[in-house]
Amino acid sequence: MAIKKNELYSSLWSSCDELRGGMDASQYKDYVLTLLFMKYVSDKYKGDPYGMILVPPGASYDDMVALKGDKEIGDKINKIISALAEENDLKGVIDVADFNDEERLGKGKEMIDRLSKLVGIFEGMDLTSNRADGDDLLGDAYEYLMRHFATESGKSKGQFYTPSEVSRILSKVIGISDKTPQDATVYDPTCGSGSLLLKASDEAPRGLSIFGQEMDNATSALARMNMILHNNATAKIWKGNTLADPQWKEATTHGKAQLKTFDFAVANPPFSNKNWTSGINPAEDEFDRFTWGIPPEKNGDYTFLLHIIKSLKSTGKGAVILPHGVLFRGNAEARIRENLIKQGYIQGIIGLPANLFYGTGIPACIIVIDKDRSVYRDSIFMVDASKGFMKDGNKNRLRSQDIHKIVDVFTKQLELPRYSRKVPFTEIAANDYNLNIPRYIDSSEPEDLHDLSAHLQGGIPNADIEALNNYWQVFASLRSCLFEPARPSYSQARIKASEVKATILQHEEFKTFAAQSLIPFTQWKERAQLKTIQLGEQPKAIIHRISEDLLESYAQSALLSKYDIYQILMDYWAEVMQDDVYVLVQDGWQAGRVLRELTANKGEKLKETPDLVIGKSKYKAELIPPVLIAERFFSSQLRQIEQLQANLDSATQELESFVEEHSGEEGLLCEALNDKDKVTAASVKARLKLAADVEERKVLQQCSKLMDAESHAKKALKTAQDELDLAIFKHYSTLDEEDIKVLLVDDKWLATLQSNIVAEIERVTQQLANRVKELEERYSEPLPAITQSVENLSDKVAGHLKAMGLEWAE
Structure with missing residues (x-):
């Protein structure tokens, strides 16, 4: 039976629970990821003499399982991992964690029990069918763990991971496409756990040739494991300080070393590095990286940008995540910025929301470098994407729609009000080469100003009503149902504020709008052909096809945002649908008949909530919830x-x-x-x-x-x-196959999606109702009426006081 993503994630995270207490997340990630790696390569390559990884006798995960309860389990696990490392040139990569560390894992029975449970959690997984023709189930699970480790590690130790959502943006804006050849190169000089490199490689149909360097030993080991788990064992990841000792270099015809150049580069370097000059003399840099200026000694942000520019071919493209300060800080950085602008290297700047990254809460930006057309460049394309995100615990996170909008706007160079524009060099020069995005894009919402005349004399300003013109274009006669003329430039409400929503929902134009808004969905679900999913298909290819089609289907829909509709599908995919599709492409439609009996070890609770309880037996439906069978x-x-x-x-x-x-x-x-x-x-x-x-x-x-x-x-x-x-x-x-298709596709997937789209249609009209109600309540009583009401109440109070024998002296 196929492993569902969410079930795998849950099992992996429960393994972390076994290690909490003795160490923090920045430490126990090494243990969990090492075991995940050992289990994966054992399941996939044990007994295969031609496998990408050779598993020698006595060095498999099964050998670890045999140690459960062993008094020397920690030391013996170390030896098993060491044997696999030596066989595959992975010393210093997979043997970083010490499984015999009494300070972290406890002494005696405590260590034995903890490691036995930990090994047991992974024991129950079958990772032989990890990949579904290019889909990295385990690689994605690795990323899931990395995100959680980064969240728990906090500011000081979360820098090893770049959020995958941001990684996707970088990989898409540098121009990698289905036409990019496999031998094209991608480079990251501060690669961390390698997520940026992998996302970039994923954009090419057959991958890219990967090169990276990472200063931290443990993190570079994570990157090597990550590459293997993503089937990129040939990726070249070096350890060391990129600035002081760059590993990727080549000799010139004169025998002098120069930096190796690449087709693409991506990077999320440490922000505002204060000791970047350690081991390097910028004034005598042998690689000529500081031709356009030397960054401040106590701030190395531009150092990495200059290194990347020097590491790109003459046609190379790159994207670098840097703090917003690089856009406007003065002195040495201002000179570097001016020189780079004049060179035409900066193609664009994308401003991101604050609090996205694990090493810092400050907002950052993506600087996109394009050497290919630098000679002809006369402008910089700017995007202010700082407003589009969702809350995710104590961090912010980009939604699927935010990513898609950024990429669409940047790659198509679309200029949208309060979001993006192409800024000519002449305007930038007039601002002393300051690139601070708010100088060029005002992303703030228009202020909701009160009308003094309306407050004094009554009436709703026509200007406020006309500001809702996008609604009146759809609901042509609704405006006259809600408002009528009062005096020049002002109207008055025809109905009570409490009845506005009901009036809108019952109006024929709304009913027509609601019905028409579902037509694109009805047409899309026919084209989606979800009932034709077959064994071996790629889930990621399926969701890409159907999501892009749905996005395009709503491109011309009035009032509805195509990105909001797209998000509905992507949310449902992440929560439910992707797990179902993973099961279908590995086990076929007959999986719809499967009920798994849930069991738990003595004294433990079930990890899953049962769907059916028959006598004392509890069952979980693999694909189809019992309520759908009951309804049909x-x-x-x-x-x-x-x-x-x-x-x-x-x-x-x-x-x-x-x-x-x-x-x-x-x-x-x-x-x-x-x-x-x-x-x-x-x-x-x-x-x-x-x-x-x-x-x-x-x-x-x-x-x-x-x-x-x-x-x-x-x-x-x-x-x-x-x-x-x-x-x-x-x-x-x-259930036969046709029954399963109807239950799963029609009754579960499409019914849920349609319900959510209907809710979105109602949400849009709710916005109109809320604004109309707000305007009506705001100007319902003019100031003279309020003043008169106050005077009347004051007279009543005075009368009561007088009747009680109390009277104010004049």
């Missing part, structure tokens, strides 16, 4: 259960109301309260045997009767639910 094949039983649930709710409500009425301090049920101040069937029956008062007995008997009614209702509901669950359980095995 057992609708009459489902309606019966809904009625029984309603009966139970009614019986419970009647009982609770009766008990509340009669169980106060002087209530006739107070003697039936048990120790927990709760009336129970047992306490009522016990009190009935003792009660002599006629009224008390009458109340107790009625209470008992209501309790019996509730009990019967519960029993009837449970019996019906158990019968339905059993019928559903048996029906899974009878």
